[in-house]
Amino acid sequence: MRTNPERRQALLDAAIEVLADDGARGLTFRAVDKQAGVPAGTASNYFANRDDLLIQVGGRFYERVHPGDEALARLGEDPKNREAIVELLTETVARLTAFRTGYLALLELRLEATRRPELQTMLTERVRADLDMNIATHLESGLPGDATAVRLLYLSLNWLILERLTLPGIFTDAESRALVRAAVERAIPAEG
Template sequence: MRSNPERRKALIDAAIEVLARDGARGLTFRAVDAEAAVPTGTASNYFASRDELFTQVGGRIYERLLPDEAVMARSREGVQDRARYAELMHEVVGRVTAFGSGYLALLELRLESTRRPELRAVLTQRIREDIDANLAHHAASGLPGDPTSVLLLYLALNWLIVERLTLPDIFDEQQVHDLVEVAVRRSLGE
């Protein structure tokens, strides 16, 4: 297998786009090569199987969905109250929605993981790490609410993002804004 890390990353990013656009059945080495604009056969030189490609995509999506250090630093600034909590949740919805192909690819991977145990293990580990990191960040932040509040918002906002990406005409921008505000308020028991 080839080991050029930048080429591998570019192929995985191309696979994310293919997966989001064409679904799991459309994720072939040939489709990845075409999306990455590389010679036919390149992806098969980097990945031993489609299973390996799926698991690599599962890890890479989260690398790209995570907030950068500047966002994390801003999240620790200012008064840590309900308004701040809502502001952070708006940032999450906006950031994840902005990488719509990644989130749609992740949904495809979640479905595919019901048939691929190795992929399920990768996604379970990665999503568990994400949830644990969110719980730890919240505990250290001084934001209101408890771990259950964090989990309720995680679940509610994930489905709101699904609605925005798959059926964008269901809720307009004002409704999305209002729903995030209410989700934060109600998860805090207000």
């Protein structure tokens, strides 16, 4: 297997585009090579098989959508401020909505995971780790609300992102921002 990290990353990014455009059935080494603009056979030199490619694409998606340190640092500025959570989650919805192909590719991976146990295991572990990190960050920040509040926000905002990407006429940007605020205000009680 080839190890050029930049080439591997480019192939994984191309695979994300193929998944978003053509679905899991359209994800072939040939399609990835074509999308990446590399010679035929290149992807097969980097990935052992299609399952390996699918699993690595899942990991690449999460690399690309992880919030930056600046966004996370805003949470620590005033640990009792729900407004910081509203801003971070509004930014998260906007960032994921802007990475339309990535999120659509993730949806394809989730569907494919219902038929591929290794992919399901990887995605489950990754999402669980992400959720656990979000819960720990929230609780450590001193914000009001508990682990259940974080889980409810995770579920509601993921569905909001899904609506924005698959049926973009449902909610405008302003409506989305208002829904994020309402979700935070309902899930995390104000300090009393």
